[in-house]
Amino acid sequence: MAAANPSANPKPGAPEAVLTSRCFGGTQYVFRHRSETTGTDMRFAAFVPPQGETGKRPVVWFLAGLTCTEENFTVKAGAQRVAAELGLVLIAPDTSPRGEDVPDDPDGAYDFGLGAGFYLDATQPPWARHYRMESYIIRELPEVVAGAVPADMTRQGIMGHSMGGHGALTLALRHPGRFASVSAFAPIASPMNCPWGEKALGAYLGADRAAWRAHDACALIEDGARLRALLVDQGTADGFLQNQLKPDLLEAACAKAGIPLTLRRQEGYDHSYFFIASFVEDHLRWHARALSAAAS
């Protein structure tokens, strides 16, 4: 997407629209702002449906996966048509801090560092200074969003893909009452039990695996966190299914805890945004139902 006004270092809290495009009667924006939380410039995408012209609308967050920015979901998922019909604001944040002074994976690997913030606040050097994606998404960004678009922050849902599915699950479990609806596409069900997660949690949080439990959906559920309901889609032809994603672990944790999980194994679908685009309408309707029932 083209940047319309790329001036450097916007002031904290004052988002600047770098993209404004008419879309299904609403508007697709990309904003840039200075984040005090990450100490960097950050970008996020915001779709405002046509109903946003006359009042605040419920919000659905989409957290993207490894290697992504705010752009992947925005240009590949095809979510705007249904969001326009349902009157939902869509917010897609970036997946990590970025900038010259932000450390990255020493080997330049795609699964850690830039594009791989894992939606937590790192505690270990050198990551702890900038990698604070949980605080950014839970505390700072909602205020920025509320100041920029007609978003009803009393009605929020969250969904995500892969690393972002892990983010949607863990943020909802860790912040009860914040999100009235939760769903995920091919989430990393238990980062403590897969190579992507072991690498990231070990570096961001340190070697003590006890500290990892607070950022692992299955461990959070085992330790008493609850969701009212959960929708998960998982492609059966997903190349990451057995080694990284492990939806069976989530299924077992939810069954034991009595969390109503709708886990749909979608025959022949892979891990790509073609899979997400195929089922995003169902997820948006799932969120719209819950958010219309939630108090405004």
Ligand SMILES: N[C@@H](CCC(=O)N[C@@H](CSC=O)C(=O)NCC(=O)O)C(=O)O
């Ligand atoms: N480049 C890597 C694979 C990276 C990848 O598949 N990223 C997924 C998310 S994976 C989990 O978080 C993604 O969403 N990519 C962006 C996209 O637009 O498809 C490799 O080569 O294996």
